[in-house]
Amino acid sequence: MSSALTDLCRYPIVQAPMAGGASCPRLVSAVCDAGGLGFLAAGYKTADGMYQEIKQVRGLTARPFGVNLFMPQPGQADAAAVEVYRNQLAGESAWYETALGDPAAGRDDGYDAKLAILFEDPVPVVSFTFGCPTRETLDSFARVGTFTVVTVTSPEEALAARQAGAHAVCVQGVEAGGHQGTHRDDPAADGAGTGLLSLVAAVRETVPLPIVAAGGLMRGSQIAAVLAAGAEAAQLGTAFLVCPESGAHPLHKSAMTDPLFVRTELTRAFSGRPARGLVNRFIREHGRYAPAAYPEVHHMTSTLRKAAAQAGDPQGMALWAGQGHRLARDLPAARLVEVLNAELEASVAALAPRAAS
Template identity: 80%
Template sequence: MSSAPSPTSLTDLWRHPIVQAPMAGGASCPGLAAAVSEAGGLGFLAAGYKTADSMYEEIKQVRALTSRPFGVNLFMPGSGPADPAAVAVYRDQLAGEATWYDTPLGDPESGRDDGYEAKLAILLDDPVPVVSFTFGCPDRDTLDAFARAGTCTVVTVTSADEARDAQWAGADAVCVQGTEAGGHQGTHRDDPEADGACGGTGLLALVTLVRETVPLPIVAAGGLMRGSQIAAVLAAGADAAQLGTAFLVCPESGAHALHKQAMTSPMFVRTELTRAFSGRPARGLVNRFIREHGPYAPAAYPEVHHLTSGLRKAAAAAGDPQAMALWAGQGHRLARELPAARLVSVLAGELDAVAGASGARGAAS
């Protein structure tokens, strides 16, 4: 067991207010996280969908690549089993996909907790600088235990009420996720009745709402691709910006080559929130699978995720992006294929340029 890091403020952990989003599914690999941290941002590993042992191995790899702070993101366990009848109907609807890709559908009952308790045990026994949580907020005992270990805790929130809950539970900071964000929406309670509504709150409005609700540091996430956008969320009250899609196309990213190519491909022009691949709302590039199955996919996470896992892998192996989960934020067409360290430097330069221009305007007035 290594010694616990000294307790510190989240905002002391980076040179530039740039956080690389934890992207479950392989994109947020050790090489990417380490490169971002080395460049003065805050790199993140995504422990979602991984075993506890795999998470620990990736942590060791990051530590071998950098001595800078980094974070690990955990998925909170599901609240309870989904309607088995709805899952069975969706399974029948996917039978043709299984035939087309010549692969069996997965077992929807493969597991609900994502190895959460085992991952907690590892992270408390051998602490990392930052641990963040998605799909819910841990209880106070858990957050207090991380505080004693010297780990800063961040809870992903999509509303002011969720931010208030995170504050009451003892979180050190919140990651405020606007509806523009790629990948899964980090809502604490999955509400199918909200699917037909606007789909969530935009990032700038949400940052302002949360800033006026809780005093916690804010990491803003959702569609951010340029330094000027980082400047905008900082001006709205955020302490840092979290970018996922912007880093997904970096050479260090572990995302599939087809996923990277799709970010700027004329074949994929818009994103949409869908339950088609996982059973929870997630924003991705609209492809055939989303068009055909999105309207009927049930609110059933992680059952649908397990059900479609083999299909997604078979599609990738066949070179067919039309049945892959191409998670992407609304700013995906602004993606720049740069090494991660170079991207951090460019973003920081763009941010400084905005600050300099603002200062010049202020002096002139």
């Protein structure tokens, strides 16, 4: 690992920021205390909600941790396409006996207010998803001593992150669960993402920044593979989602290894942006019709997702998951960090004799 990342955690294991509740203070602090780097997800929270969770983490651990921000989305979605999808979801609204959410509920996720808090009361690490901040923003974080990471899905995005002054990049392969962190949402590119190992190698040859690799990683042997490919650390989300400290809904946790859910798929059905989740009824019935309209679709389906969870119906929930979801292990977060690191060390040791021969 690079010295900057080494200072943040004992092991090259990063717990991914999972917006929607999974990345709660208990999970983050447990990962940090065990030697990994935990991340709070500020996405979908108010600025004060983010700050309250930061205070909770500080009360639970003295170790460095990170906060992830969603970048504001430029422009407006096609209102006609959003209205067509609203009509498509009318049956869901009737089934769950709840009104659809307001698609115009906001596009910036409270970004400026969150920045103001993080400049005033800095945290060790801040990462960004759905775009790259301005140089002014990244320079401001550097001045207050915050290490910055920009999520990228291509060498071109990595180059933009370097030019803007990011300290590191989180390279996200197409295998990753949850939203693809592309800087520009291009419907023509749906399904055209790059696998993690190939992407890490390509980014390594494009920019000299430290790389955190993310995308379906569930075992220490996979962490060893991305480190060998040029990453300094590995970021895991689905692996930590099922931990008892995770704030994910119990139905979401159990679905990871439920034989009823056999595969994942990139879909716009729940948010209007490509995101990988377990294929359920909602995705099968609505995925093909969902427009490229984030966060409008996210706001519109939010009430449906909550109602489905309250009704105990995983077929109407956004069950975000990486491609390795069936390898999920129901372990306490600290124990999972220990097991992953032991597997990593065993894999590195096994490869050492081959390298020497």
